[in-house]
Amino acid sequence: MDNIWDIGAEIYSETAPQISFYQKTSEKFFDFFDTLNATTICDLGCGSSTLMIEKILEKCPNIECIYCIDSSKKMTEVLSNKVRSSKVKIYNANAENFSHFLITKIDVFIINSAFWLFNLEKTLKQISNSLKSDGKVIFNIAEWDYHFQNYTPHPKYEFIDNELKKRNIKIKKTRGSKNKITENEIMNLLSQEGFSINTKEIINIEFTKMDWLNFYSIPSIAKRSLPDLSEDIGMEILSSAISRMSKNDFSEVKCIFFEAGKR
Numbered sequence: 128m129d130n131i132w133d134i135g136a137e138i139y140s141e142t143a144p145q146i147s148f149y150q151k152t153s154e155k156f157f158d159f160f161d162t163l164n165a166t167t168i169c170d171l172g173c174g175s176s177t178l179m180i181e182k183i184l185e186k187c188p189n190i191e192c193i194y195c196i197d198s199s200k201k202m203t204e205v206l207s208n209k210v211r212s213s214k215v216k217i218y219n220a221n222a223e224n225f226s227h228f229l230i231t232k233i234d235v236f237i238i239n240s241a242f243w244l245f246n247l248e249k250t251l252k253q254i255s256n257s258l259k260s261d262g263k264v265i266f267n268i269a270e271w272d273y274h275f276q277n278y279t280p281h282p283k284y285e286f287i288d289n290e291l292k293k294r295n296i297k298i299k300k301t302r303g304s305k306n307k308i309t310e311n312e313i314m315n316l317l318s319q320e321g322f323s324i325n326t327k328e329i330i331n332i333e334f335t336k337m338d339w340l341n342f343y344s345i346p347s348i349a350k351r352s353l354p355d356l357s358e359d360i361g362m363e364i365l366s367s368a369i370s371r372m373s374k375n376d377f378s379e380v381k382c383i384f385f386e387a388g389k390r
C-alpha cells in the first residue's frame with residue numbers, strides 16, 4: 128500500500144475519538160479563534176474520524192462550510208461514509224495542492240496532528256492563497272515530532288526496547304521521529320510565506336494504559352512507530368510493551384500549539 132495512512136482508516140475512525148490525545152487536542156483548537164465569527168473552516172490532514180467536524184458544528188454556530196482535506200483516499204472514503212451534514216465538503220487531495228477545491232476564502236485552517244507530515248513550503252503557499260486576510264492557521268505538534276528543550280523521553284520507550292530485544296530485533300536509536308521539527312524551523316517557514324506566530328501554548332496530556340493500547344491498535348500509527356516491521360508485528364510488540372507498564376510508568380505527553388496569521 129503506497130499511503131501508510133490508508134492502512135486501517137476504519138480503525139482510525141473508530142479508535143481516535145476514544146483516545147485522550149485526540150479528545151484534548153481537538154478541543155483545544157477552539158481556544159485560539161473567535162468561534163462566533165468563523166463561517167468557513169478547513170481541516171487539513173483531516174483523517175477519518177468525525178471528532179473535529181462534530182466539535183466545529185457544536186462550537187461554531189455560524190459555520191457555513193467545513194472543508195476536510197486528506198491525501199489518503201481511504202481516510203476520505205471512510206469519513207465520507209460517516210458524515211451527514213451538507214456543510215461538510217470532503218476532498219482527497221494533498222495539502223500541497225488543494226486550494227482549487229475551495230470556493231470561498233477560509234477563516235481558520237485547523238491542522239491536528241498532521242502539520243509535520245506536509246511539505247511545508249508548498250502547503251503554506253496553498254494556505255496563504257486561500258486564507259482571509261484576518262484568517263488564522265492553527266496547528267499542533269506532539270513531543271514525538273517536535274524538538275522540546277529539556278525533553279525527557281517517555282518511559283514507554285524502555286518497555287518497547289525490551290520487547291524488541293526479546294525478539295532479537297534491532298532497537299530504534301531515536302525516541303520519536305528521527306528529525307524532530309524545531310521552533311526556529313517553523314518560524315522561518317512561516318515568515319518566508321508571510322505569516323507570523325501570534326500565540327503558542329504547550330499542553331500536557333495524560334495517556335492512560337488504555338489510551339496507549341488504543342493508540343497502538345491503529346495500524347498506521349504502529350507502522351510509523353516501528354517502520355521496519357510489518358504493522359501486525361509492530362502492533363503486537365507495542366501492545367506487549369504497554370501491557371507490561373505499571374501505573375507509575377505512565378507520564379504526560381507534551382503537545383505544542385501554534386496560532387499564526389498573515390503579517
Ligand SMILES: C[S@@+](CC[C@H](N)C(=O)[O-])C[C@H]1O[C@@H](n2cnc3c(N)ncnc32)[C@H](O)[C@@H]1O
Binds near residue numbers: 132174175196222223
Ligand atoms: C495522525 S493523522 C491525523 C488525522 C486528524 N487530523 C485527526 O486529528 O484525527 C494524520 C493525517 O494526515 C494525513 N496526511 C499526511 N500527509 C498529508 C498530506 N501531504 N496532505 C494531506 N493529508 C496528509 C494522513 O493521511 C492522516 O489522515
